[in-house]
Amino acid sequence: MEPFVNAFFVIDQNCDEVVTIPELEKYVQDNNMDESMVTQWRNLFDKNNTGRITLQEFCDTLGLKVHEVRIRRESLRRQQAPQVGLRSDVHVITANMPLDQQIPVADEVYRIANEQGLTETEKAQRIKSYLEKNYGRIWDVVTTDASSWSSLSHISNTLFYFELNNRTYLIWKTPE
CATH class of the missing domain: 3.30.740.10 (Protein Inhibitor Of Neuronal Nitric Oxide Synthase;)
Structure with a gap:
């Protein structure tokens, strides 16, 4: 589950808890991934063909709790955020x-x-x-x-x- 969740976080750059198909396509292209990933994600997570994959649908499909995924995202974001003001080294x-x-x-x-x-x-x-x-x-x-x-x-x-x-x-x- 972790690779799926991490991919969702990376694709959802604006943190609105929605991955659009164009965002997914850009992610696949930018990372030189197999284009079939877009179809696979649409089939798994966009069952109503809305062109949007919400965090709720994503978690429901994977059997995850949305609030736990949000906590994980916030934790990762804090870990990855640069410490403001201190030298990077x-x-x-x-x-x-x-x-x-x-x-x-x-x-x-x-x-x-x-x-x-x-x-x-x-x-x-x-x-x-x-x-x-x-x-x-x-x-x-x-x-x-x-x-x-x-x-x-x-x-x-x-x-x-x-x-x-x-x-x-x-x-x-x-x-x-």
Whole structure:
């Protein structure tokens, strides 16, 4: 069922829960698929020959619950949506730091990480200095290129753990 559902989501680009035959034909053509797919879908999902396949008809034919398919679609959409404002090469592992703070922090980490001639210790120290200059004392920075585990205490809304260029950065503000 999953390939059918995923195809429906891709074809229904305007999210109106309706796939028209022209949309289906365009999908088949754009993806170099067998044109018989259009006929097969019409026979399966457009039994009244309306030229439209609704999500309800689609789910009824496949024995799926519409509300569960909608939840799945929303979940996939959230997973695939770019994180607004963060660099595309920043992959957040976990964070409770506000996005408007993550953006400049990630940008500065990127700048420092790409400085030539610095050791990893010096890079971590520069990141810490930046954080303390811009967000007050006391910040901790851990950077690694391998697996790591941690248990820490931090001030609320200051944790930012992310990956950038095959390195992970764990940043948090410590209570004084």
